[in-house]
Amino acid sequence: MKNIVKEFSKYVSSNIIGMIGVSFYILIDTFFIAKALGSIGLAALNFGIPAFSILHGTGLMLGVGGATRFSISKGDNNKKGNTTFVNALVLGAFFAAIFVIVGLFFAEPLARFLGADDMAVNLTKTYTATILTFAPFSILNNITASFVRNDNAPRLAMTAMLLSSVSNIILDYVLLFVFPLGIFGAAFSTGFSSIVSLLVLSIHFIRKKNTFKIEKCKVHFSYFKDIISLGVSSFITELASAVSLATFNVAILKIEGNVGVAAYGIIANIALVVNAIFVGIAQGVQPLASRFFGQKEKEMLKNVLKCALILTVFVSILMYAVVVIFANPIIDVFNSEGDSVLAVIANYGMKIYFVGFFFAGINIIACSFLSATENYKKAMVISILRSCVLIVPIVLIFGILFKMTGIWLAFGVSELIVSIISIVSINKFNKA
Secondary structure, eight states: OHHHHHHHHHHHHHHHHHHHHHHHHHHHHHHHHHHHHHHHHHHHHHHHHHHHHHHHHHHHHHHHHHHHHHHHHHHTTOOOHHHHHHHHHHHHHHHHHHHHHHHHHSHHHHHHHTTOOTTTHHHHHHHHHHHHHTHHHHHHHHHHHHHHHHTTOHHHHHHHHHHHHHHHHHHHHIIIIISOOHHHHHHHHHHHHHHHHHHHHTHHHHTTOOSOOOOSOOOOHHHHHHHHHHHHHHHHHHHHHHHHHHHHHHHHHHHHHHHHHHHHHHHHHHHHHHHHHHHHHHHHHHHHHHHHHHTTOHHHHHHHHHHHHHHHHHHHHHHHHHHHHTHHHHHHHHOTTOOHHHHHHHHHHHHHHGGGHHHHHHHHHHHHHHHHTTOHHHHHHHHHIIIIITHHHHHHHHHHHHHHHHHHHHHHHHHHHHHHHHHHHHHHHHHO
16 A cells, blocks of 8 residues: 555656646736726636636647557557657647647637626637647647657656746736737737747657657547547536536626626636646656556556545645635735625635535546546546536526525535535446
């Protein structure tokens, strides 16, 4: 057990630190935009984030799916790494082209679809168009980082994420305040950070530490299906965030207007940090679970899952305590205009909304573990339930019945229902 705890700590700590770095630059985006553009800028950012989440989720799907197959193949002493990597890249190019086309030609309809009203639509359009134009770099970065992480280099993947976050923060300041380019500057900074990450990841190849590479090989639908099947739960986890965010935005806009959306923007961005920690744990679990599954080490698999769930419960308690104790100072950081209505809405909502993460963490870990062990159908069911099947109707119904209190409760209620299914699925796997 000591050995597995040590290895678990190595993978998970690296991924948590890296994911916190990624979420931290989103917080800096929020802070700088709030300072530079006020509540309308904050609302526009909140309307645009679902587009970023779907782009990021697509990259994770291809990266995690491909890297999972790569890692399982290594466990089986099967040499399919290069073919899997090349097929993941081909799929990535296909999806990147779609995102770029949407960004260049359909940004305004997309902004409207995401809920932006006349006051926020131009800023939202600019943000989404810029973010989606960087899709080739973003998707390539996610694929490469996942393979490098599974190729015994989790710390390099962490370093890449951290340095890209630092570059984003620096560019944010320069392009929002030194050269006041508005929300375009914030979006450009986020997109460019993917290029920085790729440069860092290239060290893995320069040092010739890689056991996978680009080579002429078979590009086939069966590989595409395999990669997507193994990685789709990661995509749907991000889709859950996007759909949830968009649904909350529309429901809150009807009740409290753009001030309410801005208040939710603060909550949603803090939630991204907590969610990123759970995703970091999940990404750390994936290489270990895939390897032990490939080696048919059932007891080691159970130990990995046990460590992940214990850590998830601890993080949930710690994060909720931080949110409750420091709610007002956190809100004040982003409430640049000192809007008292925004502060009241955000304070009340934060304390209810974050209860949901006691259950969300379990669901995220369950999805990752089940996908990593080729139980992708169960992982997909959990992910789909989280993404839209439950959260959308619950938000809309609770909003009608209980107004803002109902909207804040909806996240926790939907995650609680899904967590029951997650626990049953994990128990069945352990008893098999």
